[in-house]
Amino acid sequence: MVKLSNDVLRRIVFTNLGVEDHDVIIGPRVGEDAAIVRIGNGYMAIHTDPITGAVEGIGWLAINIVANDIAVRGIKPRWFLLTLLLPHGINEGDIEKIMIDVNRALAELNGSLIGGHTEITPGIDRVIASTTAIGVGEHYVTTSGAKPGDLVLVTKYIALEGTAVLATDFENELVRRGVPREVINRAKGFVKEVSVVREALEIADLASAMHDPTEGGLLQGLLEIAEASDVKLRIDIDKVPILPETRQIFSALNMDPLASLSSGALVATIPRERIHTAGVKLSKLGINYSIIGEVVEGKPSIEVVKDDRIVNEVNGFIEDDVMGLWHRKYGG
Template sequence: MKIKLEHGAGGELMEELIRTVILKNIKISSAGGIGLEALDDGATIPLGDEHIVFTIDGHTVKPIFFPGGDIGRLAVSGTVNDLAVMGAKPLALASSLIIGEGFEVSDLERILKSMNDTAQEVPVPIITGDTKVVEDEIGIFVITAGVGITQRPITDSGAKIGDLVLVSGTIGDHGIALMSHREGISFETELKSDVSPIWDVVEAVAKEIGWENIHAMKDPTRGGLSNALNEMARKANVGILVRENDIPIKPEVKAASEMLGISPYEVANEGKVVMIVSKEYGEDALEAMKKLEKGKNAAIIGEVIKEYPGKVILETGIGGKRFMEPPIGDPVPRVC
């Protein structure tokens, strides 16, 4: 078997690669807390009454500068968001740069300034790193690792029957913006990536309803909303019913998706969180999101059900129902 692009796209092929190749060859995969075998957004290390949360991510986006952001903002946001959806306050980041020979120093400075600006938004310091230059014309790859701390780790497998499912804003923005940019599709309103750190959104909800009432979270990056929901349903062995009419999508994203033949449910978002909370706190969680600019389009999109365990059911706009299947691979490669 040879590695294909689809193996790194966040869909079923990637999960198969991780389970049948990576996990099989890593024998020590836990430090006493949530480990690699959980396939969550990060891992935990128990430390007294608290837990250190650790995560790492590689970023290979093409182009490296895109409407609404760049690879630097993406790298910091992606790592902060992996910590946030596990309930961890970001403490520090590390960064490794792999730079192709001939890369413009001015572009490198632009990326570094973007990383710095994004980190200051959180805020979180970038405290260490590594730099390599290779002879290949790869442009630049940015790898970021993050450390956070929490008293109550949240996994993506904690959904309970009766819980409500929320998303913090419009979906499909990042992947469709990049694909439209690549294909030269333009609209009166420019499509922009949603790339942004979401710790403030998560923290606002937790302060409003308590960490104990947030049962599961995931940032819908590779594979999009569809992949995130399917993972949460499968890991908790519950069904998730979502209503198409309640899923927030920008009109221009919907139009571009139709033109490109791509489902907005299956492409990456880089500034959103999917959150599953206790039913009685759903409206409070929603209001907490909506008080923030980046959560103004938040919505309750569905609920956790006992039927169809491990599956996601989409109630269509005309009242029908169908399975929302996870993608095999990402229809828009190199977007994160």
């Protein structure tokens, strides 16, 4: 699945949203991770997302991907609804494997599956899982809150999800191109690191904006913060955290890890006076983080810096490298 461009969203999707409801605080907008609806004295965060894949790991991802989008609102994901569209020929053992992974992910998040739908669907050859996550809180964080002077923080490492997808779905090609199998096997395990729920909830009270970079990777996630907040982000390319396995795999395929699936890396903008506290909180959780740049005034874009020199200016819409390769292989 590939995201529509921001232009198409604005012209076609966002102009057909039904009646206006004053309890909808944040509805469909570019870059915003989840809807926010006023309920009584609190707020409900709601988000839905589909993913397509093989049986292996899809149940785990189906829960964690949407949980991230609730957590970056500073709200704990609590309830989930799951729709499973299954190809003909799938057996009960495969369905059970998906649901065991779903249950394991829910148990780790202390969440509950409260409904959904499951069917055998004609015309598909892989599982499609569409999940809705819901949470309730007293406060919320947006993607649009970044202010000039804030610092840009990234947790863990970028392209963890993308690296795991490449290692799983393109293993033979990677071996053919000289990537050692031990590197590929380690990279497959990165799928276990896609959750940002713990760190997002831990620093929500310190962040001016938080975002979960998915398709288009870190660059698209940063662009969405810049556009939503009407600011420019100045990023030091040498400070972006990338694991050696990611560098090796992406290099072998001539792809850019900055423009590839990055679930697992939380992006947050933090006022300078709060950055030390945020670092202490993350360190106590055992989660590494990097300060990769700052928010500055200017037209929404990404200013990429290396050795104190501007080497690139990024704007527009980033096509995801991993998703592009995946669709060329599987024809979706």
